[in-house]
Amino acid sequence: MSFFRMLGAAALLAATAVPAFADDLPQIRAATLEIGTVNWELNTIIEKGFDKAHGFELVLQPYASNDATRVATEGGEADMFVADWIWVARQRAAGKDYVVIPYSTAVGGLVVPEDSPVKTLADLDGKKIGIAGGPLDKSWLILRAFAKSEYGMDLAAQTEQVYGAPPLIMKTATSGELDGAINFWHFLAKMKAAGMREVASVQDAAASLGLDPDTPLLGYVLKESFLAEHPDLAQALYAASRDAKQLLGSDDAAWEAVRPMMNAKTDAQFVQLREDFRAGIPQPGPVDEAAAGRLLALMAELGGSDLVGTATSLPPGLFAKVE
Incomplete structure (x- = not known):
């Protein structure tokens, strides 16, 4: 060869x-x-x-x-x-x-300023909530169901809602313009790092409603x-x-x-x-x-x-x- x-x-x-x-x-x-x-x-x-x-x-x-x-x-x-x-x-x-x-499983929650008197969702009666994701945001819907079940509260009727993009909700919430805010999980993480505290997590609310968090x-x-x-x-x-x-x-x-x-x-x-x-x-x-x-x-x-x-x-x- x-x-x-x-x-x-x-x-x-x-x-x-x-x-x-x-x-x-x-x-x-x-x-x-x-x-x-x-x-x-x-x-x-x-x-x-x-x-x-x-x-x-x-x-x-x-x-x-x-x-x-x-x-x-x-x-x-x-x-x-x-x-x-x-x-x-x-x-x-x-x-x-x-x-x-x-x-x-990462979901949102509701946070308030660190020095806020709000301890539960019931304390938001008459207050202003910022919500990322619009009126059909799933975190908002679950928290509404939880508020009704836990406190007999119509969260939509008893609060003022302000809708906006996640960065805007973060900015207005951390500057003190809102009494509470619901945002996507990674924006919430930054809001908590800035000193805001969580009042209600969607996972805990879901568990209370009989769902699997x-x-x-x-x-x-x-x-x-x-x-x-x-x-x-x-x-x-x-x-x-x-x-x-x-x-x-x-x-x-x-x-x-x-x-x-x-x-x-x-x-x-x-x-x-x-x-x-x-x-x-x-x-x-x-x-x-x-x-x-x-x-x-x-x-x-x-x-x-x-x-x-x-x-x-x-x-x-x-x-x-x-x-």
């Missing part, structure tokens, strides 16, 4: 012996909010190689708004985005083939048709997510890589954001669908079709099968 034929044969043998690289792995293109907190977990998955360890490649595609992440996934420009599953249930009931993989509200949303083409990806993504959660939940040093994307202005903000993220890590395993069904029923009762559409009960197949 000539030298060149021997070289070619050796090259062919080497090529067949090389293991599959990332180019051979199925991709999950994640549409993310450019400054979204989900990037903390997703970047950890990529940086630590948890995606490739579970047989896929995670690719991040940042967008300027949550609506844009949904449009990208709907249009096939991305494979995944993050949303609360109440919204996904509405879409699935309307015929969309979205499914959810649990991500976080461990039910994850936020999830990774993918198309069922996409997962049908890649039947192992749902479990692979969930496993990589759990690896990242375990690392971020237990290792303070792992947060040094995350800190630059957290927009934490002070050490106090950084620590509060880290600890509140950890508090939102759900227990491993599949979602308790009976518990989720109770939450959806309450949302349907409080928010009506404007919130849940026709999804008055849990749509079959809403949650992907993971363990």
Whole structure:
């Protein structure tokens, strides 16, 4: 055999012996909010190689708004985005083939200035509350139900509500222009770091109402048709997510890589954001669908079709099968 034929044969043998690289792995293109907190977990998955360890490649595609992440996934420009599953249930009931993989239990709460005389929701009678997310915000609805159950109080009728974007609610609340505020969890963390104190948490209110506070509200949303083409990806993504959660939940040093994307202005903000993220890590395993069904029923009762559409009960197949 000539030298060149021997070289070619050796090259062919080497090529067949090389293991599959990332180019051979199925991709999950994640549409993310450019400054979204989900990037903390997703970047950890990529940086630590948890995606490739579970047989896929995670690719991040940042967008300027949550609506844009949904449009990208709907249009096939991305494979995944993050949303609360109440919204996904509405879409699935309307015929969309979205499914959810649990991500976080992090929810809001109501905070007041540190020196406020307000001790319970009942003390907010006649006062002004700032609310991020609008009148159908799920934290607001649960706290309304809790106030009625616990104090016989109509929180909507007995307070003045001011709606605004999360940064605006944070600014007006921390400057003392509001008597209380409901905001998304990461803004609440910064508000608490600035000295505000929590009067009522949505998790505690949910438990008082007979709901399971461990039910994850936020999830990774993918198309069922996409997962049908890649039947192992749902479990692979969930496993990589759990690896990242375990690392971020237990290792303070792992947060040094995350800190630059957290927009934490002070050490106090950084620590509060880290600890509140950890508090939102759900227990491993599949979602308790009976518990989720109770939450959806309450949302349907409080928010009506404007919130849940026709999804008055849990749509079959809403949650992907993971363990």
